[in-house]
Amino acid sequence: MHIFDEETQRISDEIGAYVDLRLRMDPVALDQPRTFAELSEMAGQTITADGLGGSAALKLFTDILAPACISTDHPRYLAFIPTAPTELSSLFDLVVGASGIYGGSWLEGAGAVYAENQALAWIAALAGFPATSGGVFMQGGTVGNLSALVTARESARAKFGNEYRWVLLVSENAHSSIASAARVMDVDIVQCAIDQSGRLLGSSVLDAVNSLSGKQKAFAVVATSGSTNLGIIDDLASIADAAEAAELWFHVDGAYGAAALAAPSARPLFNGIERADSFIVDPHKWFFAPFDACALLYRNPHLGKRAHTQEAGYLKSLQEPDAWNPSDFGIQLSRRPRGLPFWYSLASHGTKKYVDAVERTLEVARDAARLVGECPVTEVVYPPALSIVAFRRIGWGPEQYKKWSDQLLADQIGFVTPSTHQGETILRFAIVNPRTTPEDISTILATLA
Numbered sequence: 001m002h003i004f005d006e007e008t009q010r011i012s013d014e015i016g017a018y019v020d021l022r023l024r025m026d027p028v029a030l031d032q033p034r035t036f037a038e039l040s041e042m043a044g045q046t047i048t049a050d051g052l053g054g055s056a057a058l059k060l061f062t063d064i065l066a067p068a069c070i071s072t073d074h075p076r077y078l079a080f081i082p083t084a085p086t087e088l089s090s091l092f093d094l095v096v097g098a099s100g101i102y103g104g105s106w107l108e109g110a111g112a113v114y115a116e117n118q119a120l121a122w123i124a125a126l127a128g129f130p131a132t133s134g135g136v137f138m139q140g141g142t143v144g145n146l147s148a149l150v151t152a153r154e155s156a157r158a159k160f161g162n163e164y165r166w167v168l169l170v171s172e173n174a175h176s177s178i179a180s181a182a183r184v185m186d187v188d189i190v191q192c193a194i195d196q197s198g199r200l201l202g203s204s205v206l207d208a209v210n211s212l213s214g215k216q217k218a219f220a221v222v223a224t225s226g227s228t229n230l231g232i233i234d235d236l237a238s239i240a241d242a243a244e245a246a247e248l249w250f251h252v253d254g255a256y257g258a259a260a261l262a263a264p265s266a267r268p269l270f271n272g273i274e275r276a277d278s279f280i281v282d283p284h285k286w287f288f289a290p291f292d293a294c295a296l297l298y299r300n301p302h303l304g305k306r307a308h309t310q311e312a313g314y315l316k317s318l319q320e321p322d323a324w325n326p327s328d329f330g331i332q333l334s335r336r337p338r339g340l341p342f343w344y345s346l347a348s349h350g351t352k353k354y355v356d357a358v359e360r361t362l363e364v365a366r367d368a369a370r371l372v373g374e375c376p377v378t379e380v381v382y383p384p385a386l387s388i389v390a391f392r393r394i395g396w397g398p399e400q401y402k403k404w405s406d407q408l409l410a411d412q413i414g415f416v417t418p419s420t421h422q423g424e425t426i427l428r429f430a431i432v433n434p435r436t437t438p439e440d441i442s443t444i445l446a447t448l449a
């Protein structure tokens, strides 16, 4: 269906103009959701027998649908984990979409896979992984974690047989996607004790191993670097010792925080990650790429391959002995080469800009913690280990937090949602956008008075 007629040319120009406009906005419009009833009223039925035409459908998107989505790249979007894609990575996402590349195999996507692998190699080197390590860009951290843990269990089965009830060792600060992976895999989860500062230590991993009953056998420990709520980084070095002693697969979930491997000021916090069997980091979180991409890295990629390669007669032609097929390393077959927008931006800007940008966000997080401390009605709950600042509005309960958060969005000032910590409702600023300034933080704090 390649009909590039005059109308297509016009729509191409219109899409180009919109992309241009969106990428030039500084700041972007924050925007906010609408109810289903409102959208039904405003957008109506969009799928019709004769079609709306490209221009009208685009206008529907730019005027009604897009403004009903919160801009996660707004500098005062500090809820959950925001995004902050570079202009070049967003633009290159269009190129990827227009290029018809199948990213699942070397045979079909060699050039794309070559480029993606260089981007992965940069991340692997930051973690001190050997040159023989490797992996794949997956859809997100949830799928990346699951794929790594499936590999971990497959490796344990190969080593120890399959007589056991498999157990995954985690801390209570582990991301919800780990519990989800355990459900999908039908393995048990055992929570290891954390220390006063919320970190998992190797000693409590060993305690948990020793507490298992006859049929249970631990196959992996998941450390988090850093946790999504507070940015806490587990003690990776002592966990690596414990994993070695108990013959566990050591997986590090760095979906949010491992981008700080690039920042010299934070790098020591990750010592021990070089001994992991696998780790993940999401470029769509703190590595300035658009949704969605998770880098999954294995110390020994052949173990990933053994766990994940799909077999079928029609796929045999892909299995050349030295072909690097991204689909071999996770739960997927067809794949968009979703690491390419990240690769293009990294290749264009150079790695130093990435180092500077991550350092900048760490600095703003420290400034934010100071501003929270200076503000008479707020106090820091957990000093920022990375770029998340958890704090309380003194004297407030859950309902006041919610009302304030709703109003902040309604007034189009910012997006900050309540969280909880040890049973208490709190607020958190998650800062991954180098455009977020201390003035942005002050603007938000001023509304808490």
Ligand SMILES: *Cc1c(COP(=O)(O)O)cnc(C)c1O
Binding pocket: 081, 139, 140, 141, 142, 143, 145, 175, 177, 224, 226, 227, 228, 253, 254, 255, 256, 257, 282, 294
């Ligand atoms: C965000 C996050 C995940 C999940 O990643 P998705 O890309 O949202 O699937 C997993 N672990 C941690 C620590 C995270 O912050």
